Amino acid sequence: xxxxxxxxxxxxxxxxxxxxxxxxxxxxxxxxxxxxxxxxxxxxxxxxxxxxxxxxxxxxxxxxxxxxxxxxxxxxxxxxxxxxxxxxxxxxxxxxxxxxxxxxxxxxxxxxxxxxxxxxxxxxxxxxxxxxxxxxxxxxxxxxxxxxxxxxxxxxxxxxxxxxxxxxxxxxxxxxxxxxxxxxxxxxxxxxxxxxxxxxxxxxxxxxxxxxxxxxxxxxxxxxxxxxxxxxxxxxxxxxxxxxxxxxxxxxxxxxxxxxxxxxxxxxxxxxxxxxxxxxxxxxxxxxxxxxxxxxxxxxxxxxxxxxxxxxxxxxxxxxxxxxxxxxxxxx
Amino acid sequence: xxxxxxxxxxxxxxxxxxxxxxxxxxxxxxxxxxxxxxxxxxxxxxxxxxxxxxxxxxxxxxxxxxxxxxxxxxxxxxxxxxxxxxxxxxxxxxxxxxxxxxxxxxxxxxxxxxxxxxxxxxxxxxxxxxxxxxxxxxxxxxxxxxxxxxxxxxxxxxxxxxxxxxxxxxxxxxxxxxxxxxxxxxxxxxxxxxxxxxxxxxxxxxxxxxxxxxxxxxxxxxxxxxxxxxxxxxxxxxxxxxxxxxxxxxxxxxxxxxxxxxxxxxxxxxxxxxxxxxxxxxxxxxxxxxxxxxxxxxxxxxxxxxxxxxxxxxxxxxxxxxxxxxxxxxxxxxxxxxxxxxxxxxxxxxxxxxxxxxxxxxxxxxxxxxxxxxxxxxxxxxxxxxxxxxxxxxxxxxxx
Numbered sequence: 001x002x003x004x005x006x007x008x009x010x011x012x013x014x015x016x017x018x019x020x021x022x023x024x025x026x027x028x029x030x031x032x033x034x035x036x037x038x039x040x041x042x043x044x045x046x047x048x049x050x051x052x053x054x055x056x057x058x059x060x061x062x063x064x065x066x067x068x069x070x071x072x073x074x075x076x077x078x079x080x081x082x083x084x085x086x087x088x089x090x091x092x093x094x095x096x097x098x099x100x101x102x103x104x105x106x107x108x109x110x111x112x113x114x115x116x117x118x119x120x121x122x123x124x125x126x127x128x129x130x131x132x133x134x135x136x137x138x139x140x141x142x143x144x145x146x147x148x149x150x151x152x153x154x155x156x157x158x159x160x161x162x163x164x165x166x167x168x169x170x171x172x173x174x175x176x177x178x179x180x181x182x183x184x185x186x187x188x189x190x191x192x193x194x195x196x197x198x199x200x201x202x203x204x205x206x207x208x209x210x211x212x213x214x215x216x217x218x219x220x221x222x223x224x225x226x227x228x229x230x231x232x233x234x235x236x237x238x239x240x241x242x243x244x245x246x247x248x249x250x251x252x253x254x255x256x257x258x259x260x261x262x263x264x265x266x267x268x269x270x271x272x273x274x275x276x277x278x279x280x281x282x283x284x285x286x287x288x289x290x291x292x293x294x295x296x297x298x299x300x301x302x303x304x305x306x307x308x309x310x311x312x313x314x315x316x317x318x319x320x321x322x323x324x325x326x327x328x329x330x331x332x
Numbered sequence: 333x334x335x336x337x338x339x340x341x342x343x344x345x346x347x348x349x350x351x352x353x354x355x356x357x358x359x360x361x362x363x364x365x366x367x368x369x370x371x372x373x374x375x376x377x378x379x380x381x382x383x384x385x386x387x388x389x390x391x392x393x394x395x396x397x398x399x400x401x402x403x404x405x406x407x408x409x410x411x412x413x414x415x416x417x418x419x420x421x422x423x424x425x426x427x428x429x430x431x432x433x434x435x436x437x438x439x440x441x442x443x444x445x446x447x448x449x450x451x452x453x454x455x456x457x458x459x460x461x462x463x464x465x466x467x468x469x470x471x472x473x474x475x476x477x478x479x480x481x482x483x484x485x486x487x488x489x490x491x492x493x494x495x496x497x498x499x500x501x502x503x504x505x506x507x508x509x510x511x512x513x514x515x516x517x518x519x520x521x522x523x524x525x526x527x528x529x530x531x532x533x534x535x536x537x538x539x540x541x542x543x544x545x546x547x548x549x550x551x552x553x554x555x556x557x558x559x560x561x562x563x564x565x566x567x568x569x570x571x572x573x574x575x576x577x578x579x580x581x582x583x584x585x586x587x588x589x590x591x592x593x594x595x596x597x598x599x600x601x602x603x604x605x606x607x608x609x610x611x612x613x614x615x616x617x618x619x620x621x622x623x624x625x626x627x628x629x630x631x632x633x634x635x636x637x638x639x640x641x642x643x644x645x646x647x648x649x650x651x652x653x654x655x656x657x658x659x660x661x662x663x664x665x666x667x668x669x670x671x672x673x674x675x676x677x678x679x680x681x682x683x684x685x686x687x688x689x690x691x692x693x694x695x696x697x698x699x700x701x702x703x704x705x706x707x708x709x710x711x712x713x714x715x716x717x718x719x720x721x722x723x724x725x726x727x728x729x730x731x732x
Contacts, residue, residue: 008712011689055690078692113692119627123474127482201691202699209705229702246600246608254664258671261678261697298616302623306664307596311616314609321605 010208011201014176016056017063023168025053028159032057036064039104043129043138045114045153047145048161051199054141058110061139065104073100073107080113085121089128096132108137115142122149129155163198172200173207177217182207184217191222232256234270238278241316249313254306264305268296271312284319291315342533345505347388348395354529355497356385362488363393367465373486374459375466377440379473380490383528386469389490390436393467399432419455423462433464440470440478452481472629492527495519501529502536511540524585559584560594561659566646567595568602569653573643580642588637592619593662595641601657607648614644677725681707684716 007013016022019033035041041061046054062074075095082088092109100107117125126149129138138156142148145158170189177184184192184207192210196202210217210225234256240249257267272292275285295312299305347353350360359378366376378386394401402422423435440452459466466485470478473487499522506513513536521539525532563584570577581591595615603611618640621633682696685703689696696703707713707726718726 007688008709008715009685009689009706050695059690076690078686080692080694081686112690120474205699205702205706209702212705212708225702225705228705229699244605254667258668259675261675261694261700263694263698266698298620298623301620302627303616304592304619304622307592307616307619310596311612314612318606318609 010176010180011204014172014179014204016053016060019060019064022053022056022060023171024164025057025161028161029057032061032159036061039065041065041108041137041139043156044140045145045148045156045158046139046141046161047143047148047158049143049163049198051196051201051203052161052164053200054161055110055112058108058139058141062108062110065108066102069101073102073104075107075109076112077109078112079121080116085117085124088117088121089124092128092132092136096136100135106135106137108139111138111140113142114140115144115147119149122152126152126155164200166193169193169198169200169203173203176204176207180211180215182211182215182217185219187219188217188222191219191226192217195222195226232260234267235274235277237313238271238274238316241313242278242280242320244317244320246313246317249317250310253309253313264299264309265296267305267309268292268299268312272296280319288315288319340534341505341509341537342383342530345501345508345533347385347392350392350396353385353389353392354501355493356389356490359389359488359490362486363389366486366488367393367397370465371463373484374462375456375468375481375485377468377470377473377478377481377485377487378490379470379487381492381527382471383525383530383532384490384493385529386490387436387438390434390438390467390469393465394434394436397432397434399434399464401434401436403436403438419458423459423464423466435459435462435464435466437466437468440468440481441472441475452477456480456484493529494527495522495525498522498525498527498529498532502532505533505536509540513539526587560586560591563591564594564598564602564659565657567642568598568646568657569655570646571649571652573647577643577646578639581638588622588634588641590662591641592622593664594659595645596664597662598657598659599645601659603648610648611645614640614648618644677722681716681718681722681726684718688716 019029022029032041032044044058044061046057048054062070066073075091077088077091079088082091088111095109096107111125114122114125129136129152140148140152140156145153145160173184173189173192176182192203192206195206206222206225206229207217209229210221213221213225237249237253237256240246240252253267256262257264272289275288275292278285278288280288291312295308298308350364353360363376363378366373378389380386391401393399402419404419419435422433437455468481468485473482473489499518502518502522506518517539518536521532521535525535563580566577566580581588584591592615599611599615600608618637621637621640625631625633625637678697678700679693682693682700682703685707686693686696704726707716707718713723713726
């Protein structure tokens with residue numbers, strides 16, 4: 001549907017369309033380009049943080065391979081949105097059943113955020129990959145390749161994407177500024193970059209949001225948007241905890257997580273950054289940061305985010321009660 | 333005829349034909365295909381959660397084929413020589429009494445991949461020569477010890493059975509056993525079973541043995557809540573850790589996940605200050621074990637899970653408490669549900685945006701505050717084909 005219109009969402013409008021437009025990742029692009037030129041690709045696995053060009057490269061690959069008919073030969077699935085492997089398998093099956101159109105003897109399936117699949121789902125995926133290997137190529141993306149099963153990694157060529165350098169992102173931003181008639185001060189670009197942690201998609205989104213207020217992009221304007229878009233202050237949760245009010249602290253926490261669709265890990269990230277600004281002594285900050293790390297570790301290992309965050313709140317309550325007992329091991 | 337009075341109902345009413353396999357139509361049709369094409373593949377692997385009918389389906393196959401069953405259990409696999417001795421000849425000779433034979437390797441999960449290296453693979457090699465179908469049943473077919481089996485056998489999944497199917501089975505059995513149980517109770521057994529027909533039949537049989545008809549009617553939700561109240565009271569008010577405390581959740585007829593929610597909700601009512609912190613620590617450690625069970629399928633961790641939820645939470649106080657507390661029903665799940673209802677529009681907007689921008693809906697939801705600003709532009713709204721309702725949602729000022 002909306003694919004065909006000229007997008008006014010800048011992340012789409014200015015998404016690189018050919019290899020030459022991409023910034024950074026030079027080595028990867030060189031290798032992928034030669035693979036595509038041979039009109040045959042193996043299964044590919046793109047690993048790296050968000051907003052550095054993984055999906056863009058996948059799209060360029062299919063556009064180069066299939067030309068005009070790329071939409072008919074390309075299926076995009078997002079593992080973190082599909083409800084279970086059965087859905088993924090069914091969609092792959094339906095898509096792979098018909099033969100590829102055109103000169104290329106296979107179709108391409110892009111499985112985004114593949115590390116969101118559980119171990120079992122990945123096992124099933126591996127079988128699916130095997131079953132359709134003659135008619136389909138899988139391009140998968142993930143943040144951490146360590147979360148992808150070895151048998152899948154061994155069936156794919158793995159490319160590790162690097163975080164984009166500041167100058168690379170600047171090249172894209174300058175291009176957009178020129179096209180859209182914006183003036184961006186050096187300070188303003190710094191502000192955009194700082195708020196995005198090297199995520200190019202986020203930089204562009206921030207820029208478009210800021211530009212909707214004024215074409216003269218200043219640091220103040222950027223910061224206004226950034227603070228508007230920032231998730232609610234997690235500090236309120238911590239303040240309640242430090243004052244010993246567990247009930248209100250956890251209620252506020254659940255409220256923020258639900259209303260703003262924030263995951264447990266994002267909350268932990270926010271808490272970890274906030275700890276150093278709290279009015280408590282340094283030794284305590286170290287202990288609370290360690291406790292925060294422990295909670296994050298448990299979440300990564302598959303624990304329940306609400307319960308583990310409540311345990312983290314309990315650590316802050318201890319800190320509020322009187323320092324020493326903030327020890328992870330009980331301190332007694 | 334043997335005395336059937338003490339036979340477990342799940343055995344007594346085991347299905348004997350494909351027709352009687354309830355709620356597994358897809359699996360049955362796959363099995364039929366396998367039999368039709370036999371011996372193209374020698375083996376079939378039936379897998380699925382406990383109590384959905386894997387073994388029953390195997391026996392149904394036998395009776396449909398008029399076949400004798402040679403059953404091997406996990407415990408028989410210790411000795412490779414023994415396998416060769418039993419399975420080797422059996423897979424060649426014709427049955428003495430019937431026309432046919434099947435070899436059933438039940439609960440293949442139990443074959444340790446460490447102790448008898450290659451246990452399953454070894455068996456597969458032997459069975460290459462078998463002239464009879466070989467049936468494996470397993471819970472976790474994706475375990476790496478089954479990799480060769482998955483290649484050599486037809487893999488058929490049995491789904492968790494819907495509670496209505498379970499209810500149907502229970503009603504049938506009630507009729508045959510001439511026992512009167514209210515529909516309400518049957519339904520609650522069926523729901524509680526979570527797709528495990530065997531567990532449901534066991535519950536029903538125990539219930540039918542209670543001689544007070546009053547009691548029979550009372551089972552159900554109220555009983556469920558009463559049992560968790562009693563357990564919570566014991567945990568939150570008793571300081572002594574004894575046998576009773578270790579077994580405190582034995583009588584609670586709800587799943588351990590529900591127990592977690594009840595404790596989580598009521599901890600702050602029971603404890604304050606440092607005690608509360610320690611109790612939450614115990615709860616969070618129990619949760620760590622729950623996660624480990626899920627990931628590694630090492631069910632023995634449940635011991636620690638229950639211990640931490642009971643003794644762990646109880647041990648934070650030095651002295652017994654008295655008094656009566658009105659414990660609250662868990663509210664977290666309800667809150668999550670309500671919020672999902674409220675944010676339905678937000679989600680549908682994010683779905684459109686996510687598809688357009690090649691990102692996940694989750695990412696879009698997370699960036700929503702920023703997207704709201706970008707989605708002010710009319711041509712973008714048009715391009716994404718947002719509905720009037722969705723546009724109204726975007727224009728609505730945020731209520732703090």
